[in-house]
Amino acid sequence: MQENLFSVRMRASKNGPHEQGGKHISGGEHISTYGNLKNAVNDLLEKALSHSRGNPDFMQIQFELINDPIKSLRPLHTGTNTVVSVDEGQTVARKLLEESGVPRESIQKAYEQVAEYSELRGAILVDVSSGVRMDDRSNRGVRVSRMDWRAANFAKWADHYKIPRGQKVKEALTLATKVSAHPATVAELCWSDDPEYTTGYVASKKLGYQRITNLKDYGDERGCRIFFVDGLSDLQSYIRYLEKQPIFVQWREENDARIN
Amino acid sequence: MQENLFSVRMRASKNGPHEQGGKHISGGEHISTYGNLKNAVNDLLEKALSHSRGNPDFMQIQFELINDPIKSLRPLHTGTNTVVSVDEGQTVARKLLEESGVPRESIQKAYEQVAEYSELRGAILVDVSSGVRMDDRSNRGVRVSRMDWRAANFAKWADHYKIPRGQKVKEALTLATKVSAHPATVAELCWSDDPEYTTGYVASKKLGYQRITNLKDYGDERGCRIFFVDGLSDLQSYIRYLEKQPIFVQWREENDARIN
Numbered sequence: 399m400q401e402n403l404f405s406v407r408m409r410a411s412k413n414g415p416h417e418q419g420g421k422h423i424s425g426g427e428h429i430s431t432y433g434n435l436k437n438a439v440n441d442l443l444e445k446a447l448s449h450s451r452g453n454p455d456f457m458q459i460q461f462e463l464i465n466d467p468i469k470s471l472r473p474l475h476t477g478t479n480t481v482v483s484v485d486e487g488q489t490v491a492r493k494l495l496e497e498s499g500v501p502r503e504s505i506q507k508a509y510e511q512v513a514e515y516s517e518l519r520g521a522i523l524v525d526v527s528s529g530v531r532m533d534d535r536s537n538r539g540v541r542v543s544r545m546d547w548r549a550a551n552f553a554k555w556a557d558h559y560k561i562p563r564g565q566k567v568k569e570a571l572t573l574a575t576k577v578s579a580h581p582a583t584v585a586e587l588c589w590s591d592d593p594e595y596t597t598g599y600v601a602s603k604k605l606g607y608q609r610i611t612n613l614k615d616y617g618d619e620r621g622c623r624i625f626f627v628d629g630l631s632d633l634q635s636y637i638r639y640l641e642k643q644p645i646f647v648q649w650r651e652e653n654d655a656r657i658n
Numbered sequence: 659m660q661e662n663l664f665s666v667r668m669r670a671s672k673n674g675p676h677e678q679g680g681k682h683i684s685g686g687e688h689i690s691t692y693g694n695l696k697n698a699v700n701d702l703l704e705k706a707l708s709h710s711r712g713n714p715d716f717m718q719i720q721f722e723l724i725n726d727p728i729k730s731l732r733p734l735h736t737g738t739n740t741v742v743s744v745d746e747g748q749t750v751a752r753k754l755l756e757e758s759g760v761p762r763e764s765i766q767k768a769y770e771q772v773a774e775y776s777e778l779r780g781a782i783l784v785d786v787s788s789g790v791r792m793d794d795r796s797n798r799g800v801r802v803s804r805m806d807w808r809a810a811n812f813a814k815w816a817d818h819y820k821i822p823r824g825q826k827v828k829e830a831l832t833l834a835t836k837v838s839a840h841p842a843t844v845a846e847l848c849w850s851d852d853p854e855y856t857t858g859y860v861a862s863k864k865l866g867y868q869r870i871t872n873l874k875d876y877g878d879e880r881g882c883r884i885f886f887v888d889g890l891s892d893l894q895s896y897i898r899y900l901e902k903q904p905i906f907v908q909w910r911e912e913n914d915a916r917i918n
Contacts, residue, residue, distance in 0.1 A: 415722065455664070457722075459718070460717060460719070462716045463715035
């Protein structure tokens with residue numbers, strides 16, 4: 399019998415809970431065994447209490463048993479695009495989105511909405527052909543949940559590719575891998591709402607996870623997370639996948655070797 | 659300026675969250691400074707993961723800033739009624755309720771409902787003159803929240819009265835003190851849903867906190883928490899007091915000395 403696994407999630411905000419208009423401070427996800435729940439909770443608690451967006455005055459951590467089978471996904475291939483300015487970074491981002499299959503007009507339209515949605519804690523879904531927002535989650539957005547990448551496996555991956563073993567990279571690549579694995583996802587555009595973190599990325603099945611070293615000014619608390627989606631017959635089942643389908647990112651050296 | 663204080667609360671259940679019909683396992687409350695939040699969260703997490711009602715598969719811990727001024731309440735005076743059987747214990751309980759001002763017929767009526775509400779995680783409110791349940795919280799009951807008793811002060815109190823420094827006593831007396839302090843509360847009847855804990859109590863302004871050493875059989879998971887309430891012009895404001903008014907139990911030796 400397989401060991402029970404639990405989805406552990408945290409959200410923290412300031413000036414009240416999110417649903418009462420509080421400012422989003424931090425969120426986080428783990429998938430944990432019962433025996434490791436204390437570590438998982440404390441890891442997320444530490445994250446909530448030490449975020450550079452500020453000290454939260456509301457936080458919620460919950461765990462719940464995962465009943466669905468957990469899918470295993472290989473991490474996206476990664477690349478780094480070193481740029482010297484935000485402008486250059488954003489130009490690269492647009493180019494990568496276009497190469498991933500997002501029409502230029504839709505990219506332009508999505509960018510016009512970026513400022514408006516920069517305070518959301520979740521992602522917005524944008525139709526790839528019209529550039530119009532498709533989800534109905536107004537001030538909240540869609541939060542991708544039930545995903546993790548075991549530390550030991552991540553460390554092996556990071557060492558192999560000579561990438562520093564940072565939490566940010568692990569979390570971002572886990573999310574991008576889950577999102578990208580759905581057939582309806584064409585591309586993702588993301589930069590953090592952490593004022594101290596200016597790196598962002600474009601991710602897609604075609605290009606993998608393309609880190610861009612500068613997508614916003616240092617100190618800027620406005621984040622961005624847009625999923626460009628195509629051919630969505632069933633928006634609710636897509637959102638259900640993002641929110642509920644449990645996945646582990648799992649890297650195997652052999653697999654990557656075979657491809658390269 | 660006074661230091662910010664946070665209400666920290668936990669609830670844990672099995673076979674899903676409470677709101678989806680899960681079995682209540684454990685709940686808990688703290689009032690904490692920001693600096694002590696990690697301890698408070700871990701204390702409640704430990705409680706959730708080690709309860710004799712079983713291992714939870716759902717748990718939620720949250721903290722939020724308390725904006726209202728915190729009331730300080732003196733602990734109820736305590737007495738212990740040693741009994742040799744559940745029957746004797748229940749007879750004592752009924753007698754103490756009657757002495758507290760609950761008519762015998764209402765006690766009888768309330769007891770007829772005890773089995774029905776033994777799976778609730780919160781309390782039920784019973785009208786003292788009719789014996790009829792008054793709250794509208796069906797399967798949930800009313801959960802008393804935002805209360806604590808600082809460990810050092812509790813220890814002083816416990817040592818003074820030669821009472822073991824147990825968590826159960828601290829939690830029960832904190833709750834009973836808060837409930838009893840409201841003018842509309844006539845009496846409380848309580849025994850734990852912890853199968854290993856057979857002691858219960860009757861509490862009232864008149865008699866204080868009267869522990870009764872045996873109110874149910876060992877191994878029995880059915881608990882009871884009834885507040886007998888009188889002259890309630892505004893049920894919602896009474897429930898708001900129980901759920902939202904923050905209180906600290908605070909004992910001062912001088913106060914008790916002056917009274918005795």
